[in-house]
Amino acid sequence: MSNIALLIIGSEIVRGDIRDTNGSFLQEKIKELKHDIKGIFYVVDDKRIVKKTMAFIVSKLNPDFLVISGGLGPTPDDVTLEAYAETFDKKLVISRKVEERIKKKIKVVYSEDDRKMARIPEGSRILKNEQGFAPGIVDFIKGKNKQVKVILLPGPPRELQWIFENEIKNKVIKRELTHNIELEEVKLKLVIGETDESALTQIMERLKREYEVEISSYVQLNDAIKITFKGNKTNVKNAKTIFSKKFEEYIIK
Secondary structure (H helix, E strand, C coil), X not given: CCEEEEEXXXXXXXXXXXXXXXXXXXXXXXXXXXXXXXXXXXXXXXXXXXXXXXXXXXXXXXXXXEEEECCCCCCCCCCHHHHHHHHCCCCEEECHHXXXXXXXXXXCCCCHHHHHHHEEECCCEEECCXXXXXXXXXXXXXXXXXXXXXXXXXXXXXXXXXXXXXXXHHHHHHHHHHCCEEEEEEEEECCCCCCCHHHHHHHHHHHHHHHCCEEEEEECCCCEEEEEEEXXXXXXXXXXXXXXXXXXXXXXX
């Protein structure tokens, strides 16, 4: 049994202007899957409050899963992704795959506001949304002595319910529990002219294929490259070991 925390974001819900159906739907489905809900939180569309609530849930409840609904749309009050990125030190990037899907669905001119819905945390996984524009997202953050799996879902009930039934129920929750997901990080010294970028890319792609792990990289402000491995615990350990031996002289201890 997993412990799950729910965060429902939406000023209209908190004020009572509309009835919350997402919380009750998620509670019912999680109960059916025989998992335990540690807490359910409702907050308005205020980035400062959302950030504090996210941090509180992870630090105090330390759930196995944090399921967040709402705030993934194109309007100024859709602040969930910014709050999430700032709280957990994540980089938001444009998913070309999502962007192309949105462009195909939109009946009018594709705008910068629409492009906002194509953003995802770097290294995260996309969940298809056949009922709307913004996708669902699966990501991982560090909790207390474990990784917390984060699922971000759009607020419209029809979209949330479709994603849960078709992408989450069997493909995400059961798989993540069964496969013992792990996350490891390696930091390399960035030495211009010495770090072989081509070799780095090649071995990352090979390890992705051979060990079925997700590997992402980005340059940090301290002139280091952070390489993140995510996937099955044993596969992550093996992939990280091979990678570390290959670039041993660049590893930051």
